[in-house]
Amino acid sequence: METTILTYKIFDSVAQLPNNWNDLAVGNIFLSSSYFEVLEKSAPKNMTCHYIGLYKNEKLEGIALTQMLTLTDVSSFGVNKSCIKSKLRDFVFKTFAEHVLFVGNNMLTGQNAFIFSNQITTTEALSTLKKAVIQLKKDLKRQKTKIHITSFKDFTIEGSKDFEIESFKKYYLFTTQPNxxxxxxxxxxxxxxxxxxxxxxxxxxxxxxxxxxxxxxxxxxxxxxxxxxxxxxxxxxxxxxxxxxxxxxxxxxxxxxxxxxxxxxxxxxxxxxxxxxxxxxxxxxxxxxxxxxxxxxxxxxxxxxxxxxxxxxxxxxxxxxxxxxxxxxxxxxxxxxxxxxxxxxxEMFGYVKHSNKFINLFMGKLFQYFDPKVTWIERNPFK
CATH class of the missing domain: 3.40.630.30 (Gcn5-related N-acetyltransferase (GNAT))
Structure with missing residues (x-):
């Protein structure tokens, strides 16, 4: 059986997207060109978006959104800055996480990262998407922007299992507050x-x-x-x-x-x-x-x-x-x-990796420290 290697294209603007982009985005408005136009015209000042297309035999079979955030451009990390822990967290974020690349949407909760057609397998699609992300980081580095942290977010427990492949072996699995x-x-x-x-x-x-x-x-x-x-x-x-x-x-x-x-x-x-x-x-x-x-x-x-x-x-x-x-x-x-x-x-999951190999070894402990577990009581209001 003949195998076909997937290819990818990285788009910097909505105007560059292929005409059939929305054929795949029909299942999720947050991956549509109309929504991307909203981001292009009114995204946060410290956010830069890119759009990735995955191709099989030159036919578009997968689409994805990335958002790069420059945390040092955020004027405030919140008003509660009196405690030492908050100041330490702010320092670490600004020193070791100045530029963060999300595959997904940091403005929403849920799987708004990508859609793949049934003509490609999830494994080959994620492997190719990762290659595209590596290339995007190289492109950004040439523009004097070094990505410190890369994160794929937000997935259910079932969706997170798709990442249990060789390509993501060095990524840390994390969970945050639930959706x-x-x-x-x-x-x-x-x-x-x-x-x-x-x-x-x-x-x-x-x-x-x-x-x-x-x-x-x-x-x-x-x-x-x-x-x-x-x-x-x-x-x-x-x-x-x-x-x-x-x-x-x-x-x-x-x-x-x-x-x-x-x-x-x-x-x-x-x-x-x-x-x-x-x-x-x-x-x-x-x-x-x-x-x-x-x-x-x-x-x-x-x-x-x-x-x-x-x-x-x-x-x-x-x-x-x-x-x-x-x-x-x-x-x-x-x-x-x-x-x-x-x-x-x-419960929502994601995968994260730091560009510094040494820091990445401790990503699990660091993540738990800076994003502590929220204690709350689940209610059941129904009869």
Missing amino acids: MVFLNQPEWESENDYVNALSKKYRDHYKRARKKSEMVTKRQMDLEEINFYNDKINELYFNVTKNAPFNTFYLAENHFPTFKQLLGDKFLFYGYFIEDKLIGFNTMIINGCALDTYFLGYDDDHQKDKMLYLNMLYDMIGYSITKKYTKLIFSRTALEIKSSVGAKPI
Whole structure:
């Protein structure tokens, strides 16, 4: 039987992508040229994206996304900088992890790294993708950018097993906070059906949160409104993200208007108002039969007083039920409160390697130190 060696091409811009790129990306909007255009026009300032095509007999059979992040360009690694451990972590990140190359999407949770057709095996595709990544790192080095860390992310336990091949022997398998996924039940027709499925304790939580937010109005915002409120939107977004232990990027100021302009109805933007004052927002992205939650923002006073974040979770659940999406991807962070509304944790894995062979020997211990395990209690709100 004749064997065909896969080849690859690395693309620097959306304009270079082949016309049939979206034939493969049809199963995941986050690998489509339309979404890549969003990144190209409004990616974080410290992010550079590349796109990789895998070819068999000159036919496109695989697509992938890479994101290179320059961590020294991030103005803050979070506001909690008083403790020695935080300062040490910041120093190490900036000294030994200035440039990080992700195969996947660091702005999302889930397998948004690649899609392969059934005309090629996963083993040969991953081996060729790794060769492409090595070439990309050489290209970046010629441009005076040395990649310190390379990471393939985020995969389920089943997906991570595909990497148990010779090509990835020197990569360290890691796990981070789980992806919180809310699964809709086929019999649910409305938000009321969801509420009725809750146990009394969590039904009371729901009623209390809804009562707290009676003065808050919510509406879907179009491009014109997003542009009008854009300064306030960025202020609310930064108010939330600045409290993270550290950030690898900040969204560009034009990110949300660009997203809405290019993806239209597939990008949902909801504003929360008291009278005419915008006090919060959340966003969702339609991805086939699933909804992915995206970035949100709020001011602290109204968040506490109106239980704004919890109400946003309920609103997103209600929308997903009404519109008959099979699942709602809540992503990682805020694990316990997402669990309290019914989301289940899906453990996510990745593979990481440091360019320094000596440091790479201790990658396992270093990773556990700088990304400590989060302790939380899983809830079951249903009867």
